[in-house]
């Protein structure tokens with residue numbers, strides 16, 4: 001395969017802009033078009049890069065292409081993924097993969113049936129510190145993993161993110177999945193039991209949870225916790241974090257993936273800020289998707305990976321209802 | 331006030347040397363079953379050494395006593411000292427069971443003596459500042475907190491959970507007490523823990539009646555310097571403390587060999603008055619003027635209760651609701 005023809009569906013999730021930049025930087029990629037029901041959201045991007053615009057993604061999917069990148073509202077991931085798969089188009093879907101187990105199973109099945117690949121966008125796997133941490137663990141440098149204390153704290157989003165019918169949930173769904181994916185990857189084990197707390201503590205106006213703590217026991221006996229809260233806002237000097245304290249039988253490995261910052265104190269900004277200068281994880285995520293599709297090798301993060309991490313967050317909400325840990329059916 | 335110290339191990343040595351320099355205390359006697367430790371402490375402080383508590387009780391003059399024995403002995407010696415009408419400053423945790431703690435408090439009350447428990451984190455300037463900032467309202471409504479206490483495994487009798495209570499009851503209890511002082515009573519908690527060769531690790535999440543959530547980490551088995559971390563995120567702000575980052579002094583020395591692997595790095599965070607000094611001075615003053623302590627025996631009891639519930643949750647795998655309800 002020479003050029004990879006890629007379409008993009010929906011810029012509802014702003015990661016789409018970063019994915020677009022990454023796609024534009026890869027010479028082997030041709031962007032076929034961008035579909036978004038809200039023209040204003042993408043007008044600048046399509047104009048600047050001279051990319052065809054489609055109001056209706058179904059029309060975009062009629063064009064000859066190899067793959068699509070989907071950054072719609074969470075609730076639309078399934079419908080769009082299944083439509084693309086039925087046209088024989090490979091899919092890179094933003095996380096969380098879906099908002100119910102049933103629909104995520106349908107997404108995975110539709111892609112299998114149509115012999116296309118489904119990749120879940122978990123860019124944190126491409127953070128340089130995370131990549132090295134995984135190698136360090138695999139070399140046995142901290143012995144066996146016993147526990148992982150993780151955080152994925154952030155700044156509260158707005159719009160559809162805080163409308164449960166479109167997002168499927170609040171901070172617990174939004175921020176469980178990244179670190180949960182890393183925990184599954186590092187431990188090589190599947191979550192067996194989940195217990196969570198979540199509530200709305202930082203912004204009373206929100207109709208979804210913005211504070212959460214989710215606990216997981218893995219099949220191999222290791223355990224972990226993730227703080228999923230949207231607890232960051234100015235004047236805190238950065239938007240959020242992705243951290244893991246990995247406790248092993250022979251040592252502790254601390255990952256503070258976004259620690260590569262310079263501290264900036266400028267009267268122009270008014271507040272002190274931590275400005276990130278580390279590698280761009282989105283670029284490496286997109287490159288690895290493009291590489292896998294071009295070479296016909298399996299994508300490194302599958303639909304099933306996306307499903308399993310989202311399933312933990314969904315089980316978390318169930319455990320909040322029940323007030324006790326719930327088992328995950330494998 | 332005349333004071334004595336029972337136990338001249340790690341903590342006893344700190345109590346004794348603090349008393350030796352405190353204006354409102356006079357250290358008259360020190361006691362350890364290990365005569366070398368008692369003698370060394372006596373030589374350093376000028377107090378009289380004893381090798382058995384009964385000997386010290388019969389012969390030494392003192393009004394108050396610090397009990398810095400291994401935790402499993404706290405109750406036995408607190409009861410003896412109380413019956414001899416001595417005020418008691420006991421190291422934390424107060425005891426290993428709630429029944430024992432209750433009995434200690436009751437016997438002290440019956441004998442008209444005060445009982446204090448050394449939850450010294452309340453006297454650490456960084457933690458004090460955390461609480462003051464929270465109380466000032468600058469953080470808004472408290473939302474999600476974290477607290478970590480991370481260090482090497484102390485080994486010795488600490489390694490036997492039936493003697494020390496393990497990492498939750500011995501170490502995490504500091505943060506359980508501190509967080510309770512910040513947020514009030516706990517509604518429910520859930521714990522995860524693992525004990526392996528040379529490692530005792532626990533993660534406990536507390537949900538307070540005021541709605542705040544805290545995840546507390548304790549590690550015995552970290553192969554680096556002891557350190558503590560805490561964060562409170564509220565609706566209007568965030569406060570973070572990290573003892574490694576706030577070290578105001580760092581000594582880096584060339585090792586014996588010329589190569590850098592022999593280099594020794596010693597972090598420090600000096601202050602004119604140590605938290606132990608502030609704590610003991612405060613307790614002695616409370617005995618003198620009869621005032622309520624900043625941290626009471628009741629607080630110590632409540633902290634132990636949280637620690638024991640956390641251990642129970644780690645064993646059963648279930649969340650514990652302190653006032654019932656929701657439990658299934």
Ligand SMILES: NC(=O)c1ccc[n+]([C@@H]2O[C@H](COP(=O)([O-])OP(=O)(O)OC[C@H]3O[C@@H](n4cnc5c(N)ncnc54)[C@H](O)[C@@H]3O)[C@@H](O)[C@H]2O)c1
Pocket residue numbers: 336337338339340341342361362363364367381382383398399400401403421422423448450486500
């Ligand atoms: N506040 C803190 O930060 C802190 C820190 C460490 C320990 N502690 C607590 O302090 C207490 C003591 O801990 P440690 O680290 O000093 O222990 P340690 O083992 O260093 O010292 C205990 C001492 O008690 C002596 N002893 C034992 N039985 C005795 C007896 N019957 N009569 C006389 N002496 C006896 C031992 O010889 C030993 O020297 C424990 O409850 C521990 O949990 C508190």
